[in-house]
Every structure is written in structure tokens, then in C-alpha cells.
Amino acid sequence: MSTRTETGRPAAEAAAPSRGLAWLYVIAGGIGLLASGALTLEKIARLRDPDYIPTCSFNPVLSCGSVMDSSQAAVLGFPNPLLGIGGFAVVVTTGVAMLAGFRPPRWYRAGMVAGSTVAVVFIHWLIASSLYDIGALCPYCMVVWAVTIPIFWYSALDAWPALAPLRRVHSAILALWYVVIIALVVQRFWSYWTSLV
């Protein structure tokens, strides 16, 4: 492992960004970007032709259509996936820049935490809407749920010293987080899942 010694600089500033976090930003952000893009294209196809059945609508449970048609799908007055295209593009760009040697200063990392906090709160509201209000699951949306959580979690661990003790069990917490959401999804659509077994 090559160590670039940069003596004389304060530790906090000299610290090179974690490559793991950079790769997470590139991969998870890229997946989120693709899913948001796919949802936007489906939305456009549906606007053009109201009879269009989205490619991700398989049955009443797995149905992008019912989710896309809900009022929660355009909270700010325009389709949510546009937020995703904007947000995930920033995440990917940050990841690539970090791989290229960019060392995000404190304020930048705080910004990533702030942005991803808004995103993670938003997707949990969307999860609740999807499960308990709309009563359908949209596969592309679930991809977005799945990538937003680790982006938030590792941004927070990276930038927030108070969370330092949790670094020791970082992926256990992430796994627990996923398990809780999966359990809620399984419970809510119980009769559907049992029909597949």
C-alpha cells in the first residue's frame, strides 16, 4: 500500500477519503440513477399513452402503475424520480471525484450527510405510503430504497464523529435495517408471497 506522506498538514484535512465510501457512491449512486431514469421513462411513456402498462407492472402487487399514479409519486408537484436523477448524479460524481483524489472537506461531507438524510427520510415515507396506503410495490422504487439507505448510513458514519462507536458494527446495523423493511414488506403482502411458494 503506497502511503503518500503529507507531513505538516492537519490530520483532518490531510485525511484521504475512504476508497470504500467512494466506490459505494459510484455503485449505489449509479444504480439509483439508473432506477430513477427508468422510472422517468416509464412515466413519460404513461403520459403519452394512459393505456401503457409499465414494464415493471406484473400484477396487482408488483405494480409500478398504481404507485406512479398515486399522489405520493409527485410530492413536489413533479414526478419524484426527477429528484432521484438530480440527487444520485451528485452522489456518483462525488464518488468518481473521490476516486480521482478529491478530498471532501468537512463542509462537503456534512452536505452529503444533509442531502442523504433528506433522501432517507423521504424514502421511508414512500415505503410507508407504498405499503399501507397504495398497497402495491414498484420494483424500480424498491431499488431506490435499497441504495439510499447505505448511501445515507455510510455518509453519516464518515462525517459524524458521534457515530464512531457504531462503526464497529456498521454492516450489522445496515443488515438489521434491511431485515426490518423486508419483514414489513413480507407481512403486508403475506397472501401474495405465500401464493408464490
Next chain:
Amino acid sequence: MPTQSPRRRSPLDGPRRPSINVILTSVVVVLALVVFGTILLFGGDDDNGTTAAAPSETLVPEDAHTLSEADPDGPQVTLVEFLDYQCSACAAYYRNITSKIEKDYAGRITFVPRNFPLDIHPLAPLAARAAEAAGKQDKFAEMYTKLYQNWTDWAVQGESLRSDPKEAARQFERYAREIGLDVAQFRADIEAADVSKKVQRDMADGEKLGVEATPTFFINGKRFEPSGETFADVERQLRAELDKALG
């Protein structure tokens, strides 16, 4: 080994030694798999029990409307659909599947649509009452067809659901006129207590039968579980089950 490099360590960089994190993560994942797997495989049993056959009065009350009646001398096959007139999945089922089933199996099966308007569809209860109100003048099937064939006119506007009951009521009155109803009577019936009681009764029955989403079908009391990926697949599956029941 060189002393700590200036590179900041993140949890994602991986542990230096097998850590408590790896152990805990594995425990969470394995436990979750075991619990979900066990419940799905063994807990599924009592669920099968409830889907085996539903009580007939709950499925098809005496005053239920039908789109088609089975020949009394032939095999008695009943297809019940719990539906929501404003739901896009139901409208898509109508366009792709049930309108064809209705035609192709006319006189061979008893096809019973039941109301299950969901909270998320603002005009669904009104549409359900419109169909029931038409039913009081023996034109239930005609109104059912009108509602689905004109779904894009009254139920949605571009990509969003319509929600203005006054505008919808005007449209429904137009349909009532077109199918030859006494419109004044229709207008009164749509607000009548017995009509809304009937819609509520349908919903209560649906809940008793474990209906959670629309459309939900029952063939001779057994819940139909669509497993296909496309409407064509589901249609084939539904036809296969109907044909099997017809013998």
C-alpha cells in the same frame, strides 16, 4: 508494517481482523433467513386453509349482480371479482382479460363483480354506487361496462387520478342516459342509503375473505392467484382454471 497512513479509514474499507461486525452481520442475516423461511414454508399451511373455499353467502349474496349466468343444467362455475372502478390495475384487467372472459364464457359461468373501492381512489365509492344504482333499474352490467370502457375519461386525467365528485357525477349521469336509465331515479339512487349499504356490505365481505388489493378473483370460492408476468399469461392461467372447473 508502516505506521497508520493518512488515509482515513471508513468502515467500508474492511476490517483489519475478523471483527464483531462480521459476526453480528452474519447472525442478523442468518436469523432473518431462518425466520422468514420457516414462516413462509410452515406458516403457509393455515393460510392455505383460509383460501381453500370461502363461504358462499359471503362470496355471492342473493342480491349480487352478475355479468353472466351459468346454464342451470351445466356445471356451476362461479367467478367472483372484487374490484374498484377507479383502480388502474382493475381497468387494465378489464381491457386485457375480464372483458374477453365475460364474452367468451357468457352463459357458461356465473360472473359476479363485487365492490371493493379502496380509500386511495377518491371517485371509486361514487362509481361503485353508480353501478349499484343502475342495478336497481336492472342495468348493472351496462353501467359496469360503461365505467370501464370510459375509464380514461372519468377516472384519470393524464397521469393523475381525478377527484372531483361533481364532475364524475355528471359523467355518470351521461352514461345513465346513454344506457337508457331513468336519470332522475338514478340520481336519487346514487345517494340512497340502501345503495351505499350494499357497497359497504361488499367491502365487509371482501375483508372477511381476506381481500387486500383489487382486483381479487375467486373461482368457485377458491382464491385465484395470478402468477404470470404479463396480462396474456394471467389470462391464459385464468382461462385454464375456468376450463378445469368447467370440466
